[in-house]
Amino acid sequence: DDIRYIYRELNASLQDTAASPWGYSLAAEDTMVMGERVFMENLVPEVVGMGLRDAIYLLENAGLRVRFAGRGKVTHQSMRPGTRIKEGEVIYIELST
Numbered sequence: 001d002d003i004r005y006i007y008r009e010l011n012a013s014l015q016d017t018a019a020s021p022w023g024y025s026l027a028a029e030d031t032m033v034m035g036e037r038v039f040m041e042n043l044v045p046e047v048v049g050m051g052l053r054d055a056i057y058l059l060e061n062a063g064l065r066v067r068f069a070g071r072g073k074v075t076h077q078s079m080r081p082g083t084r085i086k087e088g089e090v091i092y093i094e095l096s097t
Contacts, residue, residue, distance in 0.1 A: 001020070001087075005043070013043055015040060018076045032095055033091055037049070042062075042063075042065075042076055042084060042085050042096060043057050043062075043081075043082050043083065043084060043085065044062065044064070044077075044079045044080065044081050044082060044083045045059065045062060046081035047074050047077055047082060047093065048065075048074050048075065048077060049074060050073065050074050051072075051073060051074075052068060052071075052095060054075050057066075057069075059091055059093075062087075063085050063087045063088065063090065064079075064085060064088075064089055064090070064091045065073075065088060065090045065091070066091055066093065067090055067091070067092045068092070068093045068094070069092075069093075069094055069095070070094050070095035070096060070097045071095055071096070071097055072095045072096035072097060073095060073096050074093050074095055075094050075095060075096050076093065076095070077091060077092070077093045077094075077095040078091055078093070080093040087088075089096075
């Protein structure tokens with residue numbers, strides 16, 4: 001909601017398709033594009049680009065144990081998104097420093 005407000009106030013172009021709090025954003029020429037991340041039950045979620053707190057929340061709620069290195073945003077995850085989860089598996093995530 002804050003981002004939508006700011007873009008309205010700046011009269012800037014925003015393409016918004018995000019309906020949930022878990023989304024993504026990227027710049028496309030002169031427009032900011034916002035979309036919704038979709039998570040499937042029992043499948044590893046894509047957490048690259050997220051902060052540590054959000055990544056851990058999603059991964060642990062999916063049944064994974066998380067180990068991490070670094071600070072900042074997630075730049076790599078050891079399990080490919082969409083991989084079937086086995087309860088208690090360990091996923092390693094690297095963050096930018």
